[in-house]
Amino acid sequence: MAIDRLRLSFQGLSFLDAVAARPERSVRLTRAPAPHLLLWAADDLAEVFRSERDMCLEQSDTLRPLVGSTSLLFANGPRHDAYRQVIGPALRGKRLTCHIPAIRTIAEQAGDELAMRRSFVVPEWARRVTLRVIGHILLGDGNSALLTRVDTLVEQILGTPWRTLRYRYLRPPAPVPSLWSAFLRDRDMLREELKSLRPPLASGCPVLAAELASGKPPLGPLDGDELADQLISLIFAGHETTASAIAWTLYWLAGHDRVRGDLKAELAASPADGSSAADLPLLDAVCRESLRITPPATLAGNRTLTTDGELLGRPWARGTTLTPCVYAAHRQPDLYPRPERFDPGRFLGRKWPGQQYLPFGGGTRRCLGADLAMLEMRMVIAAVLRRVELGRPGPRDGIPRRRGPAMGPPPTLTLAVGPCP
Numbered sequence: 001m002a003i004d005r006l007r008l009s010f011q012g013l014s015f016l017d018a019v020a021a022r023p024e025r026s027v028r029l030t031r032a033p034a035p036h037l038l039l040w041a042a043d044d045l046a047e048v049f050r051s052e053r054d055m056c057l058e059q060s061d062t063l064r065p066l067v068g069s070t071s072l073l074f075a076n077g078p079r080h081d082a083y084r085q086v087i088g089p090a091l092r093g094k095r096l097t098c099h100i101p102a103i104r105t106i107a108e109q110a111g112d113e114l115a116m117r118r119s120f121v122v123p124e125w126a127r128r129v130t131l132r133v134i135g136h137i138l139l140g141d142g143n144s145a146l147l148t149r150v151d152t153l154v155e156q157i158l159g160t161p162w163r164t165l166r167y168r169y170l171r172p173p174a175p176v177p178s179l180w181s182a183f184l185r186d187r188d189m190l191r192e193e194l195k196s197l198r199p200p201l202a203s204g205c206p207v208l209a210a211e212l213a214s215g216k217p218p219l220g221p222l223d224g225d226e227l228a229d230q231l232i233s234l235i236f237a238g239h240e241t242t243a244s245a246i247a248w249t250l251y252w253l254a255g256h257d258r259v260r261g262d263l264k265a266e267l268a269a270s271p272a273d274g275s276s277a278a279d280l281p282l283l284d285a286v287c288r289e290s291l292r293i294t295p296p297a298t299l300a301g302n303r304t305l306t307t308d309g310e311l312l313g314r315p316w317a318r319g320t321t322l323t324p325c326v327y328a329a330h331r332q333p334d335l336y337p338r339p340e341r342f343d344p345g346r347f348l349g350r351k352w353p354g355q356q357y358l359p360f361g362g363g364t365r366r367c368l369g370a371d372l373a374m375l376e377m378r379m380v381i382a383a384v385l386r387r388v389e390l391g392r393p394g395p396r397d398g399i400p401r402r403r404g405p406a407m408g409p410p411p412t413l414t415l416a417v418g419p420c421p
C-alpha cells in the first residue's frame, strides 16, 4: 500500500485525479505501524479540524532545512498558540487595513509595468509582486536585495521538481561541492544577515518583524536563530502560494473571454481598488474560484495523532497521520458540478462551509495570511485588468507543476498583453 505514497510523491496531481472519484473520499497511503490517510469527505474534515488538540504537525524534511527547526510552521502546543496570537492579529482587520495604501501602490506599479510590455512570464512576475508585499509587511520598505536572496534560495531548491528531488535526496557531506552544499552556504549567510537586521519599530504601520523581536508575551524574547527561522518562514509562506494564486487567476481569466469581459465591466463601473470584497463581488468570486480549481496548496498540513483514540467512527492508533486533501475536496462533482470548469458563478452570493472549500486549510492551523492573500489577489488582478488586455494562453500552458509542497502553473507560462480596447 506504500505504493500509493510513492505515487503521490512522483505523480502528484495525476494520482489525486485518479483517486478523487473514490466513493469513500479517502485514500490510505500507508498502513500500520504508521498509517497515513488523505481525507476529503466534508464530515471527516470537520471532525479532523475539531479534534486537533489531540494531534501535532510533523516537521517536513523538505522544508526544515529552509525554514529551520523552530519555525512556527512546525510549532505545536502552547508555542504554536503564542505565535498565532502575535502573528494572527497583525495580518487581519485594522492592522491589515493599515497596509492597503502600500499594497495599492505595489499593485499599480505591477500593472503599469505590464502596460509597457507585449508579453510577460506570469509566475516570475507574480513572485516579484508578492515578495514586495510580504517584505513591506514583515520588514518595512527598503529590503529588496535581502528579499530577492530569500526568493533565490527558494528557487534553488523548489524551482523545478528535479531540483527538489536532488535537494531532498542528494545531501552529501558539506565539503563535497553539490546543490546541497551551495544551498547550505547561501542559507547560512542569509540567516546571519537576518539575525542582525533591525526592523523599524513603527513606520506608519507596525512592522511584523519588530513585533516578533520585541520580547513581549506571550512569545517572550526570541534568540537570533529563532527569529531568523520565523522571518524565512513568513517570507516563504507569505509569497510563494500567493504568487501561484495570482498567476493561476490571470491564466483562467486569459482563457475565459466572457468572465474577463464581465469583470472588466464591473471594474469600469466602480472606482474601488479591490481592497474590500463587497465592492467588487465578481472579482472576489473569480479569485475564490481560481483557488478552488487550482489550489496552490493541494494538501493541508499532516496531522499526527498524539494518543490512541476514536475518530471518524473508527479507533486509531497514536502515530496515525491524517491529511486534508484540498484538491480532491474541491473537485467533488456533487458539490461542484462539472468541477473541471472555471465558473466563478459558484461563489456569487454564496459562502461555502470550511469543510467543503478549504484553500487555506482549517482548524487551529488555518492559514494566518488568508485575509492578506485574498486582499492582495483582488488588488493585483484589478490593477492589471484595468491597465491591459490579456492574450489567450496556449493549450498546454495550464498544466500544473509541482513547486515543493505547492502546485503552481508552469514556470514558463507566458501571456501576451496589449492595450485595453
Ligand code: HEM
Pocket (backbone or CB within 6 Å): 072, 073, 074, 084, 091, 234, 237, 238, 239, 241, 242, 245, 295, 296, 297, 299, 300, 301, 302, 359, 360, 361, 362, 363, 364, 365, 366, 367, 368, 369, 370, 372, 373, 374
Ligand atoms: C493564496 C495564498 C495562500 C494559500 C493558498 C495558503 C495556504 C495555506 C495552507 C493550506 C496552510 C496550511 C493550513 C492547514 O494545515 O490547515 C497555510 C498555513 C500558513 N500560511 Fe498560508 N496560504 C497563502 C498565503 C499566505 C500568506 C500571504 C501568509 C502570510 C504570512 C501565509 C502564512 C501562513 C502561515 C504562517 C501558516 C501556518 C499556520 C499555522 O501553522 O498555524 N499564507 N497556508
